[in-house]
Amino acid sequence: MEATFDNRLNEISEAPGVLGVLCSDHQGLCLGVRGKAVNNNCGLIANIANLVSEIEPQNEEEPVILLDSNNL
Amino acid sequence: MIEDATSYMQSVLESYRKDGLHAIAVTDRDGVPLLKVADAEIPEHALRQNFLSTFGMATDQANKLGIGKNKLMVFAYSNIQIILFNKHPLLVTLIASVNANTGLLLKLEEQLHSLVSCISSLVDA
Amino acid sequence: MLKPKTLSQILGEANTGGIQSTLLLNSTGALLSYSGKGEGDGQVIAAIVSNIWSVYEESGQSALLEDKLNFLLLDCENGRVCVTRVADVLLCLYAEPWVGLGILKTKAEALAQYLDEPIHHIASS
Numbered sequence: 391m392e393a394t395f396d397n398r399l400n401e402i403s404e405a406p407g408v409l410g411v412l413c414s415d416h417q418g419l420c421l422g423v424r425g426k427a428v429n430n431n432c433g434l435i436a437n438i439a440n441l442v443s444e445i446e447p448q449n450e451e452e453p454v455i456l457l458d459s460n461n462l
Numbered sequence: 463m464i465e466d467a468t469s470y471m472q473s474v475l476e477s478y479r480k481d482g483l484h485a486i487a488v489t490d491r492d493g494v495p496l497l498k499v500a501d502a503e504i505p506e507h508a509l510r511q512n513f514l515s516t517f518g519m520a521t522d523q524a525n526k527l528g529i530g531k532n533k534l535m536v537f538a539y540s541n542i543q544i545i546l547f548n549k550h551p552l553l554v555t556l557i558a559s560v561n562a563n564t565g566l567l568l569k570l571e572e573q574l575h576s577l578v579s580c581i582s583s584l585v586d587a
Numbered sequence: 588m589l590k591p592k593t594l595s596q597i598l599g600e601a602n603t604g605g606i607q608s609t610l611l612l613n614s615t616g617a618l619l620s621y622s623g624k625g626e627g628d629g630q631v632i633a634a635i636v637s638n639i640w641s642v643y644e645e646s647g648q649s650a651l652l653e654d655k656l657n658f659l660l661l662d663c664e665n666g667r668v669c670v671t672r673v674a675d676v677l678l679c680l681y682a683e684p685w686v687g688l689g690i691l692k693t694k695a696e697a698l699a700q701y702l703d704e705p706i707h708h709i710a711s712s
Contacts, residue, residue: 391606414696415689417562420687430565432578434566436566488677507651508651519642524663527663527666529681538656
């Protein structure tokens, strides 16, 4: 049922330089996790995405958010 | 002690109200509320004992599914969602709007953990 | 007309990625169709899940003034369960504990949507 989705997640996680992938729905529930990502962070990630999309509510495109950290 | 706990819960509620959280209740297995905080948006009967008491029953039933002890339940209605943490011997009930970020509210379990275990030790004694 | 075997095959489509079994049950807890591991377990799950569902649908109406329960997620130490409604029956997915709640809910929604029309058809015939 979710084979295509799983394959896509695998592809992303195997891309050069990717340490982990987390996929969440808009309610912060985990759809999939690979590598170093932590699935109970879905709530926080979805919250950031929802908040950031309020910066430009008229923009129908979903924002791309970049968080920079020295700890990864 | 109870005053401190209530004001702590109130501060948690305040900081998550923008995320759609409306109430937090800590009850015993029979649904007797030990602590509860709520805003004005929840239905009047939502924090009454006869509603809260059904959660103890639900947790007991879920324990019989053969998949180990129940940790949490989420009930999604048309406008409201209820999140229930089983913190034996106590239960923590969150009432939130149905569109609220469930994953974020599930994180509250960690935040409320030490408060709940502190109250548990008082109940046991 | 939907054949029982076809129905069980459709339910089986969801049994990937850690989903152990998929069930259709009526509101009294009788198992209507099943696909997955150990049908005996299926009957126990059906009975418990329908009981919890009906208690919360009813108390949701009286205490929360909510017309209907749309979703139920149960998280236990060794497994997770998601329940939703299709026409007037319940669809239940039973999963390994590591399955994400989001994928569990999404699969239940997709299957419920797919089954909605044929099950409505049975109910009205």
